[in-house]
Structure formats: C-alpha cells, structure tokens
Amino acid sequence: MNPTPTPTALAGIKVLDLSRVLAGPWCTQMLADLGADVVKVERPVAGDDTRHWGPPFLRDADGNDTRDASYFTACNRNKRSITVDMARPEGQALLRRMACEADVVVENFKVGGLRQYGLDYDSLKALNPRLVYCSITGFGQDGPYAERAGYDLMVQAMCGLMSITGHADGTPGGGPLKAGVAVIDVFTGLYASNAILAAINARHHSGQGQYIDMALLDVGMAVLANQAAGFLATGQSPGRAGNVHPSLAPYQDFVTSDGNVLLAIGNDGQFARFCAATGHAEWAQDARFATNTARVRNRAELLASMEPVLRTRTTAEWITLFEDKAVPCGPINTVAQAFDDPQVRARGLRIELPRDDGQPAIAGVANPVRLSATPVAYHRAPPALGQHTQEVLQEMGLDEARIEALREGGVI
Template sequence: MTARWLDEPRNPRSPLAGVKVLELARVLAGPFAGQILADLGADVIKVEAQDGDQTRHWGPPWMGVDEERTAAYYHACNRGKRSVMADFNDGDDLGRVAKLAGEADVVLENFLPGKLTRFGLDHATLARDNPALVYCSITGFGQDGPRRDEPGYDFVIQAMSGFMSLNGEPGGDPMKFGLSISDLACGLWAANAIQAALLMRHRTGPNQGKGQWIDMSLLDCSVGLLANQAASFFATGENPPRMGNAHAQVSAYGVFPTQDGPVVLAPANDRLFRKLMTVLDRDDLIRDPRFASNESRIAHRSMIDAIIAEATADWTRDALLRRCAEAGVPAGPINTLDEVFADPQVEARGMAIELGGVPGVRSPFRFSQAELALDRPSPKKGADG
C-alpha cells in the first residue's frame, strides 16, 4: 500500500476541491456517501481488504473494466475514488492507513461500533493527532442504545422503520421499496452531515478549526424520512394505512388507466382538480359538492377515482399526457428504466454519464459557479496502492 493524497485538486472548480476523504466503508450506505463527496470534488481514497469491497462480487450483472469483471452494483457507488488494499492485521499496512487518516479532512467508516478501536482507527485515537478531523461513523443502529452491536441491513431497517408498513396495496402485505432506500437515504444524510461539519470548522469561536464525530444510523435516517406520515401519526395516534398508489391527504391523486397503459395524475389542489375535470370534459363535477374541495373528495375517494378512471380509459396515454401538459395538470407516464434514460428531459439534464467505458448516473447537483468532478470510473481493486 503506497497511496498518498493528491498534490492538486481533481477539479479546482468543484465545491469540495482539495478535501481529503479516507473511506473505510463497504457495500452501499458508506460508499454512496463517499461517491457523493467524490462527485463534489473530494479526493476519496477507498481502503479495501484483500478480497475487495464485497459488492465487487454481487453479480450478475457484471461490467468489464480493463478486463476485470466487477459487479454492476459496485460501480453504482464507487465512482471517482482511488482504491488501496490494506490488511489491518499487518502493522505496515495499518501504519500507512493511520498516516492517511492523520492527513485527512474526513474519515468515513461503517464498521460495527468499537471495532476500529483495536486498530487505532477510532475517532478518539485519530482526533488526538488530527483535531480538525471530521469522522463519520455509519452503523445500523447507532453508537448507543440496546441494538448498537447489531449489524444493519437495508431490508431489516425498512421493516423496523415503518417503511414497509406504509408500502403496499390496501389490505395487502407489507412491501419493501424496489431499491435500497434505507442505505441510500443514510448515505445522503451522511454526506450532508459531513459537509456541515466541514463548514463548522471555519466558524469563529471555540469550534474553529476543530472537527467532530458524526454518528449516523440507518434506522435513524429512515425514521427521519417518515416526515408527513409521522406527523399524521402524532396528530391522530393511529397508524397510517397502506394506500398503494393513493395519497393519504390528497384526492383525486393516483394511477389511472388509458387505452394503452396507466398514467399518474396528480391534481394536488382544488384549482388543479378543476383543470383536470375540464380536460376530461367533466365540468359538471366541479360544481358537485361531493368533489368541490379536497376534503370532500377524500370523503368520496372511491367514487371520484372511479369516475376519473372511466373518463381516462377513453384516451390514449400520450394524448392524455399531452392535453394535461397543455392545461397545466401534473401528470406523467410510469416509465421503465429504458424509458427513463430515453426521456428527453432526463437526456437534457445529462443524468446518464459514462466514465472510462462505465455507464452510471451522476449526482444531481447543478451549480452556477461550480462543477462536479466527473473524471474517473470506479477504481480497480488496489489500483492506487
């Protein structure tokens, strides 16, 4: 292991140009946070064990880079980093990792609580020599509490956080999301917290120049996303029911049929509902007291949904979406991924990227005075030391 920090920023115009991030993380939440920081211009050195991040082996599908077959999953959360291999049980390797940590702005790790203490890579040890260090720990359940020592898995967290109780058809079984929402949400929260802590180092006062320890929990991050559903529970004391594609607080708002496939209609207020009724040539319903307000529409949800479904079934999908767009009614197709990346709006925004022959999805930041640092694909195992 011979890695050292870059002498020059990857992209001087990137927001985190010159920031040094040591990533001691694997799988998804930690690496996703690291990739966000890398896209924002940080120099991210990923430390991997001899067999590499386990997601390198989570195929199929596979992607070939320089004749090395690596799972597509790995490339989803490791773009822009450099990779070094280290054995923490090897004194020389451990010393080199500690040296990198001593020069880093950020250490990002997702080991079980206390596990890095035996290697001298815990926050307390590293902060003694590097008091400006921002140290972010990602765990399943946090650094305290009765479940602190348990590993965190996205599926389990989705179940425990209430996500699955809210997701699924009315009266049906609980359902997990179609993506690892708990892991990804924690990565997003972590990247946000890291940048806040970096900014805090520059404040005047007793914290100037000082880093801190950030304690991120998958469970906390998922519970933190309950937002309006949690507010509904606090207001009523009742568990929100599973509603499928319906909205608990808005009607009519959902999935409706057309001659050649369903569409989403989202008239989220009375004004938009009236516009939709005009599109569907049902102005008579605007004056119907059962549908005159959102509250009354919720009380007659099944009735208005059935009326709208009967009306939309006479349209083709594209014709209805075009007419809704002209009338200012929020509506959209239910796209598969091939349709997503062929969508003119997605193409115009440049969301699909390719680096070194590896396709991916860029971080969705747009700055007026800065650029992302999109300069390299995910690294080969140990490519940098």
Template sequence: MPPALDNLRVVDFSRVLAGPFATMQLADLGAKVTKIERPETGDETRAWGPPHDEHGQATYYQAVNRNKDVLVLDLTDPDDRARARQLALAADVVVENFRPGLMTGFGLDYDQLKADNPGLVYCSITGFGRGAGAQLPGYDLLIQALGGLMSITGAPDGEPQKVGVAVVDVLAGLFATTGILAALHHRRSTGEGQRVDVDLLSSLLAGLVNQASAYTAGGVVPARMGNQHPSIAPYELLPCADGDLVLAVGNNRQFAALCEVLGVPRLATNPRFATNGARVRHRRELRTELTLLLATRTAAECTEALTSARVPAGVVNDIAGAFDLATRLGLDPIVHLPRPDGSTVSLCRNPINLSATPTAYRTAPPALPTKDT
C-alpha cells in the first residue's frame, strides 16, 4: 500500500531542530518534503559539530533531515522569493520557524498565501508566540531555564541542570506534527486550511505534565529532587556493591515483590512503607533501608532477580548500551540509508509502527547543493 501521507506536499522553511524534526516525521510517513536552505551555509546545524560522520558531515543535521529534498534559495532575492512562493502555493503544508514577521516581509506568511491557496496548512513554530514575546530569541537552553524545567532538574543542593538533549525542541516538533495532522483532517472534510501555531514555551509547560499540575491545580511549586520522584517511592537511583540500580516501583504489588526479593517481606507491611503515600512521606528512611539491603549485591544480580519478579529495575546505560538493549529486544533501532555515492548513513528508527502503512526510509539527509543546482 502507499504510505500514510502519500502525495502530501510539504515545503519546509524551518531550520535547526523543532521544525525539521516535525517535517521529518511527515517525511517518514510518506510526505514529499522540500527543504529550503540558504546559499553556501544552509541550515545552521550543518556546521554544528563535532561529532561528524566519516564523510565530515555534522551528525546533528543528519538526525532530523532524512527523506527530504533540498532546494537552495535566497529569500532576499526577488527571483528566489517568487520561486519559494510558487512552491508554497502548490503545497499542502508549509512549515517555518523564523522570527515572527520575517515571512511577512518575504510575502510568504499565511495571510498572503491563503488567498491563493485556501487549503494550505501553515505551521509556524516560535519561541514565545506571536504576541508580546514575538521578538525574544527561542533557544532550547533558554526555554528550559525560563520555562522552569531546569529548576526541577539536578540535585537539590546543586545548580539547576538542563536535560541532556534539546527536549523542548523535540516536544515542540511533536506538537507541531500533531497540529498539522489535525489541520489536514479538518481540511479533508471542509476543504479549508488553517494556521497552526506552536511555541516552545507553551510546549515545555504542557510537557511538564504532573509537575505543571502540581502548581496549577495544587498550588505547589516543584523543586529539584535529583533522581527521586515527587509522588512515587522508591522511584530513584540506589547504590549497589558495584554500581547504581534504578528502581521504578509504581504500586504496592511491586513494592511487596521488591521486599520479597531482598529477603525482607515484612518491610512491605511496615506502616511506614505499606502504601505509596506512606513511602513518599518516609522516603528517607526507606532509602536507608534499601541502601543497606543492596550494599552486598551487584546491580546486574538485582536487575535479573527483580525483573523476574516483575519489578521495574535496571542499570544506567550509556547511549551505546541503550541501542544495544533495543537491538537485543528486537526493536531494530537503527536504519541504514543509502547515499548517492553508494555509502550509507545509520540513523535512529522512527518509533511509530503502522501495520498497513509503515514508515519508510527512502533517502539519506542530503548534502547542500550549490544554488545553481
């Protein structure tokens, strides 16, 4: 069968991460994506390295730009602007993440395009929306700081920490993809396109989920707790004889099984630990008990025994270990895409599995062509 988004035409003016991540999701699902890049430099992430692959290409760019064609256009040039407008008027979807107002100056904003392409779905990704924060720069690290994520990440007595990947951009890209697909569904029944607006700050606030509702619904301002969880215990990193063990005990059955494996079944009926609420209130005493019980055991030994008892437990993998685990579990986490020169590039597989219209991996992230080509 043809892919899910077969014949969908997307013009991608976005760069860096959030927008390209969204358009790659559409491309993986079958859309024809034409990425517009600047002459000579292209997308900024082409220069974001190390690391580079064996061909000298930045791995950052490659992470979010497979399955796309690239067209080099200078939007300050009248002829190139006319070409870009022609493409946008023939497209189903346009995605851009420029500073608000910039596309208006180029004649490529939603209002100027929809008159001639009323079915257009036009997605704008900004840092802080198109209102009072329109001119503020929207970088992931800045949003993690201003949006509260750093305030809840890190050790309680340490400095605020950013997450180890640009998670706000990824969240915004996923929200953008969802918005685009919803707008396309609306268009199918009405013929009408619409604007899809996604901003990084709102994406992060929505992505804070239970930490956000702790404030909005409970009046509680969450704080850094290291690897502990504000609402569940034990849900943290604990030391073993040879390293750390992750325990993610989410209910009373799992806690009783944990105690059984550790040889202290009575701990599960102790009033201080018998319920999750009690364990959260007495988390310090519980951690002391568990640390003593784990001190003579290896992390691997504990992981095997606890997993057999259906208690969520494991070790802290590095990235290589994580891909190795996914491979051993049969998840096929790496795809190999051909390049025009006959070489291949290996990238992370899209996690969406569709039984009738699966994701496809057609082309590697493209090299930057010259403007004339």
C-alpha cells in the first residue's frame, strides 16, 4: 500500500496559465510547487518561446543536445502542458470552458490583447465571478507607457537598477550593468504569486475573485529597497560602487593571496572580532573606525589598512579563521562551486525530476520555501510540449472523437 501523500498548501486550486517566458511562469511554478494544479497553455508546434532559448539545451541518454532549451525547465516544473490555438474560435471556447472551472488565470499578453478572444478579465468574470485574474505587463494597465512591450533588461535600465549596479565610472570595468539573472522578471513572479494568494484568501470572505495588475516597472521600483529610501530621504541619486555597500564598512570583497574573500561585517562587535582575528585590535579602538558610521566616512583609510593584511593569507585560511570568530565571510563561488558547497548539498538544493518518456531526469533547483505541515512537492518534470492535452481535455468531458477532430483541425 502506498503511504498517504503529504497534503499540499494549495491542493484543490486550479490555475489556467496563459503566460510565457519568465515572470508569469515563475509565478505559476511557485503555485504549482505549493500544490496547485497548473495547466500551461502553449501554442501548437511552437510552444513557449523559452523552449527554444538555447544553448544550453537538455541532453539525451547519449549525451547529445536535444531541441529543448534548459531555460524552459527553470520555471515550468509541476505543470501540465496543453496546446491550444487561441486564435481559433474552437480554441477560445475550450479556454473559456477551462476558465469557468479555474480559480486563477495568469497571463502576460499586451494590454487588451486577450479581449479579442473573449479571454480578458471582464469576459471571464461574467462566466466565473470567483476567478482571480492576474495580468503581468511591462508597464501596467494604465499610464503613458501602458501599450509598450516591456522586458526585464529594459526595466532594469529604466527603474535605475543598472545605474547602481557595476563599478563606478572611471574605475576598471566601470559603467552600468544588468544583474546576471533576469531579477525583475523573477521578483515580478514572486510578487504576483503573493498577490494571488492574498486574493484567494480575500475570496474566502467575499466569495468574489478580483483583478491583479502587475507591472515589471512597478516591481523594479519597489525592489530598489534601501537605495530608493536613501534617494527619497536626501534627493540624491545613489551611484555605482561595485561590491562596496553604501551604508556598511567593511562589507565587500578583498584580494587574498590566492583569490578573493567576501566580508559582510554588519555591526561594531563583528568588526572588533575581525580586528582581533587579524592581529590588529587597535583598529577597533581608532576613532576613525570604531563605529560603522565612522568607518563609512573613512572608508578609504580603512581599506588602505586592511587590504595589505588580507593579501597575506589564502581565501580558505581567512574563512577558517573568521568563521571561528563569528565574523561573516565567504568565498566568491562559481555556480559549479556553489552547487558543490557542503551546505547547498546538505539542504538538497539540487533536485532530479524524472521524465515520463524515459529520457534522463531534468536537474533543477529546489524551491526554497520550507513548510513543516504542507511542504513543497515535486511531482512532475517540466512537461514536453502538449504532453497533457489529451488528459486535460478528457477531464473536461470531451470524448475521443471530439479530441481527434480538434487535433485534425489544428485547434490543439
């Protein structure tokens, strides 16, 4: 007898996923990981754009590249994939029927783009008043930029994030940089999933769904966090400072005898322990360095004292010494080194998701949410294009003849 499966937090929640690329799929993957039944709707033949965003590609049992880009796998596990041509009336009818039974719809079409298909919020709300409908766009549903297409890189530039990322002008490698990951898309997905859960909870009291307007630019401004707060307090735009923290010191990377070590000293006690560990307890007594505010104001003098000392040992030697003294520090890992880190391995952050077709399992990164009673579950690898079309349509009550007719007509 199979053991009783562990309950999931969103068991019974049905999500119709009309999104593609990253922000929307990141949102719906979060919901799927928490137990929602997410049905991802893709274009026949082509599918989600990210299925083709390679290299890198997945590899087959012989180690050869397939036509499936690994990008897609980052944000589409635990979902079922169906192919439906929403440009056809029959396809629109299928999706409206699914929306009638759904709790949530997520889409990232241009503003008003789904109205022509009868798949916009007003049309679907009339059929299902309990529906929570989340639209993700570059700039939101109103304002002078509402009609523009929006992409992560554009928004990183427009919201000011690139102006504070990278080395300062006039230094080696100086100039604005994007983050190494599409962070605005990822943050938008996380904000969207939070908003959806809030709307579902509100529905418990009102019995009614609601519309959620998510914009990449809004999120980009929000995640400026302390940098935005600093500007609002002073009227001065922060600049780029490389790996140096604008409000803490020492909080950056330093050259060692064989590489780099990162120090993240966040209070005066940690700084005093750092000084003692390096054999320079006098630094903590120096009025220029005794408090964090003083250290920030006298950063150049502090670094001039620290840098020669930190070059005298290897990265590993410093980490061993500082960790023993409770001084926050660490290496600057490559992605390969990060996956090989003992803590990463102990936390099980690399997962393997078996595929139904017998091809090699797809490796992924574990969801970081740890719930004690309703944990995240991994029950499906990222799906092949249209893998579940037959299954989902049968659940809707369509018989074999009807499904075959839709397939022959190019609707699915």
